[in-house]
Amino acid sequence: MAGAAPLPHPAGALAAAYASGSTSPVEVADEVLARVAAREHEVNAFAEFDAASVRAAARASAARWRRGEALGPLDGVPVTVKENMHRAGVAARGGTAGSTPVVPEADSPIVARLLEGGAVIVGSTTMPDWGMLSSGVSSLHGVTRSPLDLDLTVGGSSSGAGAAAAAGFGVVNLGTDIGGSVRFPAAWLGLAALKPSAGRIPIDTPYLGRAAGPIARTVADLAAGMAVVSRPDVRDYTSLPPADIAWDDLAIDPAGLRIAVHLDAGAGMPVDPAIRSAVVAAADRFADAGAEVVELPGFIDDGVLDDIDTFWRVRFWRTYSELGSARRALVLPYIAEWVAKGADVSGTRTLEAYEAIGELRRRTVLATAPFDAVLSPVAPMLAFPADWPMPWGHDDRGMAHIAFTVPYNMSGQPASSINAGFAPDGRAIALQIAGPRFADRHVLALTSWWEAARPGSTVPVFP
Template structure:
């Protein structure tokens, strides 16, 4: 199935694997085409912290040989992949998007990276993030500004900003981000992607933390399921990980049904920014598609309170304040000014208040599970607003409104429930709008099946036509000989 761009870089992972098996495409040719896209777009998009094209080409050549023997290493053998910079790769510095940090250089790769490599995935490099991952944008004191492939004037969202830009821009089909309050799904809504924040413990981490998850940013539910089947394999380093589950056949060849499902529709988060009218209409239209498919759609009242949102924000500020205080005075000045102000605002908060914040988060867990338990799925906006200017650290700019934009996403981090994003429409000026699809605890499969069904039934005017550069007339998709490496800055990062 050719992509409208006319190039392999626009194909999904499932399409690539099918083409490899048939001998219609080579992993080396696909890598070279992806590299051509990166060379064209990366100076503007700024998605990569660390590119490893020599290593990627060696992996692609090894994959090509395995496919030639009919012995692929795993379900993503030969498929280009990126990972967020806070997912450890042996020998690659991890600065957490922060110019004030002395980067840790890991000696062992994270579980996510090891699983991808074992399955034959071709890792292109590590993608950028904002300072400590605590912004919902692509603004970083270290990396500068990461921009949307749809419109470079617009944000990618964050904190999986580089992963989102890479996914929408055609840097291969599979990308892994992390999410503690919306950091996978927010780039999803503002870039039109299909993403999944998996159930807590579904994807092993080497640094598990309350609410944190790693998951796929892709252009289709089938690719998200494919990548999840790889990165969810267990690892003893994560003491919170779930028992193994066979996710290799998550999605049947034909999309399933939603008939008979009880679906909640939440249009009021109960806190934070008001819902924009265009976002509301798009989500309501998506709910109508589910209803037409035979699902019972029932309104769901808000269950998160302004106090819960305040306490969660304060808890995160205190955590980052500890990291900030560990820096030298000179290093603190290199931290993004917005983050400096954000952490210093809780300088006088005491330990008793911190424990109350934690108790409030536990109450949010309980409220989320109780409110959503009657439903097979819950539909909602991902964010109350559409994409904003790339230079803004937060949707509203430089003001301190806490975490006023994550009222729909953060509850599912705290409860550990799976939650996906999928594009459900566009604003009048062409900005993408994401639908959040969440499920009961541990039902990642049910969420992915519902998103896959929706992708096959949503109206054409809600389906993205990806902003991947078309092949120029007369330009070959792949060339013989080694791919030319991109320029680097001497430390493995972008020039």
């Protein structure tokens, strides 16, 4: 998997081509639709897809470009949105066969920003039941598979978003992330992703630790997406105030920065030796560029992960228990068994679990405050079989795989994923780069620096 294979049409190149007239949104849409026709039957990226609406949006964009009235840098650019980003008139079911379809009357904030910018929404992408798996297994959609190797997981819960990015169905693909759900698909597919600061991208159902973020093949496309979808929306009462961020300015010199390398989370599953080696090699490259690299010891423990898992079980037991018996029977068995352990948790225990989230935030902020950035694995394991709901198969091991990712959800700090190498069998290995809260452009710039500075042997090739 060595060697560079640029994305056929990065967002910046598309905008330039549209402006010059060398190609049009209609031609690009036709190419994307041909890709979907060739691969969707095996990849299973879409929860909702309508070729006619894609063509109509592309024609409207082409007309704007001809008139010199483009709405922005994403006008005519193919994008995808996760199923839980509601689109007016498009049914959504949260990835589970047990739910009653929701047909929203209004677009969610992210969808609204994309449409305001003229982006061509190719479709709504799949997710596992309620987004509570790190795989593409869904009782509603079936199994979403890696376009790089159909036997392997695409990751989750933004499973369809990752599949769409890797298959070339969308240039910018929006997902959500409460414990790693945009970074895991990126990690196991060799892609780039950003989980931004809490509130940076407005969402219509804000929740503790939940963020939305882009997945793409290049960091520049992440930045292009952020420039459009990061504008505030009053419907998200947690959204950050307007900020004048030069998202396309990704220049940075690591010299003089103080950077931590975090190889032992202190909890969860052990790190695969190949992943550890790749992260160490990346840290060495930052050091060679003049950064002061310091090892950061683990700052969480298994009790914190267990508490978060308990809190989420109680949260989704409530959702599950409100379904009728017939609909409960349709929920993925793994999820049904997982939530069942939240049924009899006492109020006191639930409050203890909730308070552990605040403790995790405190530890994360204090541990990372002395550094300009933290380098770590995204996931401690490599991609696993596509039909496994979790990295260990069908057993219940709680949230043992999110020890490197979930701290930054709960602290609200930005964290990216970018490919850093390959295991001997070719499976992708990712580097996570986290930074202080609100330092989203800084994290993207460091991620872009690594993208350019990494050895050629670590650069993914996409179909």
